[in-house]
Amino acid sequence: MTLYGMMTVCIVCLLVFALVADKFETDLVMFTALVLLMVSGILSPEEALIGFANEATVTVGALFIVIYSIKNTYYIKKLPEYMIGYEKRPQKAIFKLMLPAACISMFMNNTPLVVILTPLVRKWAKKIGLPETKLLIPLLYAVILGGMCTLIGTSTNIVISGLLMDRTGTGFSMFELGLIGIPCAILGILYMTFIGSSMLPNHLAKDFLEEKNDSECLVQANIASTCPLIGKTIKEVGLLWLKQSYFITIIRSGKSIFPISSRQTLQEGDFLLLKGDHETIGGLKSIQGLTLEVESEYKSSYSHEADKKSIFLISIFIMMIVSVGLGWLKMITAVCITVVILLFSKSISIEEARNSIEWKLLIMIGSSFGIAKALEKTGVASAMAEWITSHVMNYGPIVILSVIFFLTWMTTELLSNNAAATMIFPIAYSVAEQMALDPTPFAITIAIAASTSFATPIGYQSNMIVYGTGGYSFSDFMKVGIPLGLIVMIVSVLLIPYFWPF
Numbered sequence: 001m002t003l004y005g006m007m008t009v010c011i012v013c014l015l016v017f018a019l020v021a022d023k024f025e026t027d028l029v030m031f032t033a034l035v036l037l038m039v040s041g042i043l044s045p046e047e048a049l050i051g052f053a054n055e056a057t058v059t060v061g062a063l064f065i066v067i068y069s070i071k072n073t074y075y076i077k078k079l080p081e082y083m084i085g086y087e088k089r090p091q092k093a094i095f096k097l098m099l100p101a102a103c104i105s106m107f108m109n110n111t112p113l114v115v116i117l118t119p120l121v122r123k124w125a126k127k128i129g130l131p132e133t134k135l136l137i138p139l140l141y142a143v144i145l146g147g148m149c150t151l152i153g154t155s156t157n158i159v160i161s162g163l164l165m166d167r168t169g170t171g172f173s174m175f176e177l178g179l180i181g182i183p184c185a186i187l188g189i190l191y192m193t194f195i196g197s198s199m200l201p202n203h204l205a206k207d208f209l210e211e212k213n214d215s216e217c218l219v220q221a222n223i224a225s226t227c228p229l230i231g232k233t234i235k236e237v238g239l240l241w242l243k244q245s246y247f248i249t250i251i252r253s254g255k256s257i258f259p260i261s262s263r264q265t266l267q268e269g270d271f272l273l274l275k276g277d278h279e280t281i282g283g284l285k286s287i288q289g290l291t292l293e294v295e296s297e298y299k300s301s302y303s304h305e306a307d308k309k310s311i312f313l314i315s316i317f318i319m320m321i322v323s324v325g326l327g328w329l330k331m332i333t334a335v336c337i338t339v340v341i342l343l344f345s346k347s348i349s350i351e352e353a354r355n356s357i358e359w360k361l362l363i364m365i366g367s368s369f370g371i372a373k374a375l376e377k378t379g380v381a382s383a384m385a386e387w388i389t390s391h392v393m394n395y396g397p398i399v400i401l402s403v404i405f406f407l408t409w410m411t412t413e414l415l416s417n418n419a420a421a422t423m424i425f426p427i428a429y430s431v432a433e434q435m436a437l438d439p440t441p442f443a444i445t446i447a448i449a450a451s452t453s454f455a456t457p458i459g460y461q462s463n464m465i466v467y468g469t470g471g472y473s474f475s476d477f478m479k480v481g482i483p484l485g486l487i488v489m490i491v492s493v494l495l496i497p498y499f500w501p502f
Contacts, residue, residue: 004042005378011036012375012423019415026416027360030367037374047377051369052362055332056162060155060365061357062335067112068356069348070317073310090134095193097121097135098142102185105146106153106178107321111358113143114462115271118469119220133201136470137480138192140462141454145188148451148488149181150174151324151331156417158331159365160447163372163425168439172447174325179499180448184488191484199480201472219292221272224355227289235262249273251465269360273469291355309347316341361418368422375426385430397437397502401445401493404428408449409485412459417450424450441500448492454481 015033018024038048051057083100105113121139125132147153151161151174161171223229250264251271266272320338323329329337342348348356375381392399404424411420425446432439453459455478457467466472 002378004040005380005383007040008037008042008374008378008380011040011042012371012380015371016415016423019419025360026419027363027367030364030371030419030422034367034370037370042374042378043370047373048370049366050373052366054162054366054369055165055330056158057362057365057369059152059332059335060158061362062332062339063109063152063155064112064357065339065342065348065353066317066320066335067109068352069342070310070313071108071112071116073313088128088130090130091193091197093128093130093135094138094197095189098138098145098189098192101139101142102146102149102189105143106150107317109152110143110147110154110460111462111465114140114465115220117143118465119273122469131202133470133472133476134197136466137200137472137476138196140466141188141192141196141481141484142185143462144451144453144460145181145185145488147181148184148448149178151177153177153181154417154451155361155365156421156450157447159368159418159421160425160443160450163369163421163429164439164443166369167429170440172443173327174321174331177444177447180444180492180495183495184448184491187487187491188484191487192480196480196484199476201476219273222291222355223266223268223270223272224289224291225268226351226355227268227287229266229287229290230268232266233262234264234266249469271465289355291352312345313342313347316347364416364418368418371422372426375423376430381426381430382434384427385434388427389431389434393435397435397441398493398497400431400435401441401496402489404431404442405445405449405489405492408446409452409489412450412453413456414458416459417453420450421446437502438500441496441502444496444500445492448488452485452488454484454488456481 011033014036015029018029019026034043034048037043038045083097101113101117117139118136121135122132125135144154147157151157151172157172157177165171250266251273252267252269316338320334324331324334339353343350343353388400388403392403404427408420408424411423425443428442428446429439431437432442453463457463457472457474457477463477467477
């Protein structure tokens with residue numbers, strides 16, 4: 001291995017160590033690794049920054065604006081009522097929740113959908129007398145399974161498609177991943193309905209999430225860069241703005257902060273869960289840079305105009321999906337056109353559009369392309385691919401797919417889905433090159449495996465939201481999620497060679 005190769009290995013090892021240690025923000029860690037690769041001479045500035053001009057990065061950023069515009073529509077807010085109804089039997093309630101949630105997740109990014117539905121499902125579960133813990137993990141898993149089925153279901157699919165397109169000139173089509181994702185989703189829903197449901201805890205969420213009285217409501221708040229709460233401690237915020245409210249938990253960079261110290265300082269990008277009376281919560285709407293999503297009666301009375309706006313927004317979204325699905329437009333073109341329509345129709349303001357974008361995720365995605373480039377350029381990916389092929393080549397491509405899937409799955413569970421995609425894709429691509437095989441089956445394998453984050457609450461930001469608000473233990477995720485992950489792995493390695501021959 002060359003000197004640059006050894007330097008790349010050291011930088012990637014430091015990257016992994018920093019991610020596992022969980023002392024710094026993920027986007028900061030990945031961007032720092034990219035800068036080290038650039039200043040060490042391993043990558044030129046053009047090579048290091050190529051990911052920030054990639055179609056995948058721009059597409060994900062624009063999709064955040066599109067999703068933001070439709071996530072608060074009347075019909076989205078009423079989803080739990082439509083899905084579960086008044087079903088009080090856990091198995092039937094799980095099935096009726098998971099099936100439509102998975103279908104919706106095919107066209108909405110995972111984290112926003114979980115953020116929207118988690119408090120709504122909690123409220124509806126309490127209304128019909130079901131333990132919340134019987135529904136929140138199934139909701140999460142349904143969203144993850146649905147995200148496997150389409151190109152826009154999760155940002156990782158777009159990243160893998162972009163990496164593949166850079167090397168072969170062809171990425172994934174809109175519904176191509178559904179050949180694997182849909183069977184996985186069907187089996188996953190059946191598993192959770194008949195087997196997983198019995199493994200879920202049968203208690204209400206922690207006491208601090210209980211409704212105290214009918215006059216209180218639960219509010220979710222996202223802090224933008226212009227919010228005056230930034231830099232304030234919880235004690236200061238309570239005195240200044242939230243006199244009749246209290247904090248439940250803070251989700252920061254996908255991690256739940258609980259219990260909350262009065263000296264805890266609020267930061268840009270924090271996701272807050274707090275509870276208070278209607279008057280105080282209503283007053284929060286006047287705070288600049290604080291985006292509210294309230295679970296209460298005063299926000300559930302939608303006017304006729306709001307209904308018309310909901311229909312318009314959902315229609316625009318469906319047109320975007322259809323135009324891409326039928327091959328009329330490329331994904332990036334359709335998404336950008338949709339954003340322009342939303343802005344000029346005043347369905348969303350310029351400020352809302354800016355604030356809706358998860359810049360941290362875009363930094364992670366942009367950095368990931370450069371890191372993957374370094375692994376390939378220095379021969380590290382090729383060397384690791386040679387080691388893999390030399391040990392499993394005699395067992396055939398299916399065994400190699402299994403190894404690639406397992407490595408990606410474990411990396412996702414311990415780090416994150418985009419980190420897994422970044423590190424495993426160049427290795428898998430080199431394996432395909434050395435064995436003179438089509439790289440598409442390997443890319444599909446990584447896309448599915450990178451979303452197989454069922455066994456720990458740390459692989460996905462959405463996992464942490466459910467973990468932090470649902471009162472689950474780490475072992476709850478493991479005992480329910482590991483069998484589901486194995487089901488997805490078996491289905492994938494059996495079906496991928498059938499639909500995408502080597």
